[in-house]
Amino acid sequence: MRHYFALFILGLLLALSSCRTDFDTVASTGDLKFSKDTVYLDTVFKNIGSSTYQLKVYNKTKNDISIPIIQLKKGLNSKYRMTVDGMTGNNGKIFNNVTLLAKDSLYIFVETTADITDADPTDFLYTDEIQFDSGANLQQVALVTLIQDAVFLYPKQNTYGTKEKIQIDGKDVDGFYLDENDAANGNELIFTNDKPYVIYGYAGVPEFTTVKFEAGARVHFHANSGLYIGDNASLQINGAASTTDKLENEVIFEGDRLESLYSDIPGQWNSVIFSNGSANHTINHLTLKNAVIGLDFQNPFNTVEIKNTQIYNCVEYGILAKNTHIIGENIVINYAGLASLSCVYGGNYNFAHCTFNNNWQNSTHFAVNLSNSLAGETPETNPLTNATFNNCIIYGSNTNEFNLNKSTSAPFVYQLNNCLLKFSSSSTDPDYQFKTDAVHYNQIILNENPKFYNVSQNKFNIDNTSPAFAKGNQIYIIPLDIIGATRTSPPDLGAYQSAVFPK
Template identity: 30%
Template sequence: MRLNIGLAFLILFLASACRKGERITTDPNAKLNIPNKEVLFDTIFTSVGSITKRIKIANKNNDAVKVSEIRLSGGSTSAFSININGEQTPNKNDLIINGKDSINLFIKVSINPNSTNLPFLVQDSIILNTNGNKQVIQLLAYGQNAVFVNESTINANTIWTKALPYIINGSLTVKSGSSLSIQPGTKVYFHKDANLNIEGNLMVNGSLTEPVLFCSDRLEKIYSDEPGQWKGIFLKRSGYGLIKNAIIKNASVGITSDSLSVNNSPKLILSNSIIKNMQVAAYIGYHSELLAFNNVMYNCGNYLIYAVGGGNYNLKQNTFAAYNSNFPRKTAALSFSDYLSANAYNKLQVDLTNNIIWGSLTNELDIQKKTSAIVQFNLWSNLLRSTNSAYSNNGNILNTDPLFINQDLEDFKVSPSSIVRKKGADLSTDQYFINYLNQDAKGIARIHPSTLGSYEK
């Protein structure tokens, strides 16, 4: 008998304990805990949805509460949409949250196009009513109209301006005999895995104050430095490029070029540009040609420049900073070779003058001769991180820190006490001096002997 009575009390106790958090309180002081009273979405392109943001709504009371209403103010016509604990709905009534329990709200926004060129604000709110308490979560998003280019080709000479950003989805190909000219301040965004193929001519005409931007269409902060979001720019066999004052970031490879020029025009001239946050490399050349002046390249997965199968590479006054906070890199930042495969090897010509080639590895420059092809390299007045003593002549400086201002903040100008100041070879007679090398990447006049790298000061 005593055993039965004890067992009964135990069952009653456990039942009471189980019900404690389920008993619904009507106390007006029993409010919900909402950590975010405002949810802000970064710039969202019209017709392109946002990421999903989550808010955890907690009941920190011992007893359960009945949320009489959770409602998206704009209802079904709102640009925002909400998911309440797994249910996609603009409103829900009489939702019970047990004591010490919580629910999840998931929020997205999709914005319809309108007639304005400037970013515009889209607003709404989520209202929660519990025991007579009204709590509000403000929702804000910046919308931006854009020109959408979906799996397309350019078959005539075309000019892009900064009036609206361009969103590329899939592949955009500039066909042979056609050109794409991009004016200062233009923004070109790429959807996931999109790419730009050049079979004709690409002319990027950014300015010091209004560079041309190539990057992913995800503008949320968490994606700002994420590599591999789009594929990159590809110069095909018949393609040519002139890229000046551009920022190219967050692709798999910034620029890929697969051949030499078939006429007297350089395959690619790249100047006064920044290429960063690439999953594989800033530039890859397959028996190709690159003229690069006043550029800054950094934070790429395996290489800054990877040039194989021979080719012609003329690099002057660039800063190559091979720091890889997100990549366990084991390869030299600049790697050149005459060899691509057993059937693909060619003459390699490498000319490096007044560059900074520095990074976290002991060897950041690798010039390889693997076949019977001719390999010629001229290195003049560079700062190099290398254990190859053959690079130590012709005014080159080996293994001395250039003293960047702040590599963590991506400031690759050098300090006043840097060894690279006034160490540059005189380039005033260089054929590219007037158009590209007489000023640094910030437009400051170069006075010889110049500072090595992209920045004079």
Template identity: 30%
Template sequence: MKKILTIVFLSIMISGLSTLFHSCNEESFSTDSTHLLTFSQDTLSFDTVFTTIGSATAQIKVYNPNNKPLLISSIMLANAANSGFKVNIDGQKGTQFADVEIQAKDSMHIFVEVKINPLDRDNPVLIKDSLVFTTNGVKQDVKLMAYGQDVIILKGKTINRDSTFTSNRPILIYDSLKVSEGANLNCEAGTKLYFHDKANLLLHGTINAQGTLGNPVLFRGDRLDKMFTNLPYDRVPGQWGGIHIYSGSYNNRFDYADIHSGKYGILCDSSAVDQNKLEMTNSIVHNVEGDGLSLISCKAAISNCQITNAGKNCVNLLGGDYTFTHCTIADFYSWGIRKGVALTYSNYNGKIDYPVKASFYNCLITGTSADEIAGSKSDKQNVSFDYYFSHSLINSKEEPASDVLVNITWAKENKFIYIGKDDFRYDFRPDSLNKAINIADPEIARNYPYDLNGRYRLKDGKPDAGCYEWESGDK
């Protein structure tokens, strides 16, 4: 009998303690309507999001600054049915959550992503929603914003006939884009080509990328988010492959093109040197892991171009016939140890001899190294190794003036508007102390009277070397 009474007594005690602890637990949450949440930001903004693709994940940090725990009775998306935003709290995905606890002086992370349905619009559309928190009867919210952009998606596409890309909508390329021999790809001003990881543009046929000042043809990776708050992936090299021009491809033209952040920039395979393979004007090749411009035994003319920041060589010439005019070739690559120089040219690759002829007029060639020009010459005297530099700034070991080195300024130049070491932004316009100012040949400059930014080079009769003209008022 005593044993039974003892069991009953213990049961009552346990039940009472459970009720007591439960009651204490309930009372531990603040019910004060002035005890509210604070947030890491009042608006969470996404970069442009391609429709059907979805965004990277962003986060909000929610704080309880009070001395008591809070019970958030509701967290919900105000327009979940239409906006496309989704929320993740403690590993649970959804659009609405109830009774979320947050301890005193504590915080929690809420992860947000968005996937937008096709909009049937050429221009980006602003998508908005709110993440609404209800605590002790008081509503608070964090605004959510994203621009949705309809995009043309090409997966493993081969172009077999003459085609034109327009600027109406961006073009997203997976598994590379191939232009077959005999086919021509025309890219109108403002065309934007976004390449997925490792995707390339493979040219067996011909491309004519005809941009304009302020409306270039864009070649870049497809990541639109940020690695860090101040560092978009678009400034990180290696986001896509590059542009490969094969042996049978000729008469390729890039005018006002912006090619950046790939594994490499443009690679041209060996071709007949009596036919023009590549003409590039008013264009940028920037921030690549390998070579910026690699030309193998072909014919090319490069003018008014910026070729900068390569993990290997900005310009790599092996054999061929090349002319560079008013180009800025500068290597300030800072994503690792550089494995090359700003400019290298050679007539021998260790196995095959390639006669080379390379001419540089009114160019600026510099970088972080003591010597930014390198190359190798065949031992065979009958293999031509011809070069010519005129009215240029060269960061290399000084040599006496000669018939092939005319009016050269020998200097290690780093006086530019902005060389970013922390945020990886670069502005290769010369500043007021740059030694390339006023050293270019006016007669050559008359063939290219406007710089890459549209400035008139001949205003003072003393044009600058490189693709940019300094003006009073620049830093």
């Protein structure tokens, strides 16, 4: 009997389901609701695809409806493309008879790839509309994208389809050498502020040449790209102080994704690499962000000057210096997976009025790391002839932000004067006796919060309530701070002279 009863119930359910009218639809009457009336796609470079943006469409009626057509106003010629609830329609441009159930919603995802010639020449905006239905029931959502023109630099292919390569550390990588007589771009060794530059692969600086970056130059690196200054080549970054928040005179190195979502994502490009045969480098008013290693010095020939420079959000190091001679003034580094500043395999370093901070979210990073050894080198140790920090701030989110990796096989000479430093005050290690070791430490402010304005936004300004206020030594003063403000006497510690916090 139970079997007959089960068969009866199954038959009844099948009969009822055949009579359902839940999925009978009526035509849309133009009453759709939208999560936004305009979809703004962030600025993109010409012919580089945008991120994907979302629009939600609601049916708030009691009826299941059929939308006769969802399409881009420019049809198959539109530079936008869509998916509608996972469907691609006709090339992502036109969708027919789309069902939307009562009290339900659907997702539309939009992206674009457009050329500067597609945009309005007066404002460089490329626009279109998503149209829902037509005639009296027509509803529309606007699409807006700013297209930015740029100079594109990339490895070329020969007639056999093989892409250009250059050698870095004995390995072939996708790259090319900048040409001072390029047929399309002219002198590629001078980066101006006329247009942004977008680099694919490694841009190499040829031997016995100098690459120059003029004030206001903007350089965007694609994924796995970078800049390589090879043997007997030089780098000059000639930025200047800016008067507005647009940093109009700063030279900026960053990734090529312009959407706000990518503004602080580390590792979007690789590094600026200085080979051990390069020479005569000067860096002034550079902002570098979102690399793997910001500045990677591999034992260049002579002194490197780094002034008024900011480096943020690097996967490994802000500055990695291998047996390098650096004179650094008004440097700010924050967010690095291993160390904001790492000086390894010896060298000679003089830093004044620098802010080395590290708020990377792990427990193994440092703001400053010093070492006179390097595994795999022959010999493994090399003299650290000098590492001096004057009027600096060395701080971050870990208990200890200062690390000494000393080998007794080579000299290790260092000194901190008038610095604010974060390090566990309970340490019994003789290398970290900040209050009693006068050979290495003088006037150290230990474990006091410098009260930066906003670390998460990389704003390291201080005011007169900071313990770094007026604690510097006049002997080591750099007259102007990182933004060109005049320092008073006694000066503040770090790269910024105290003032009213920025808005």
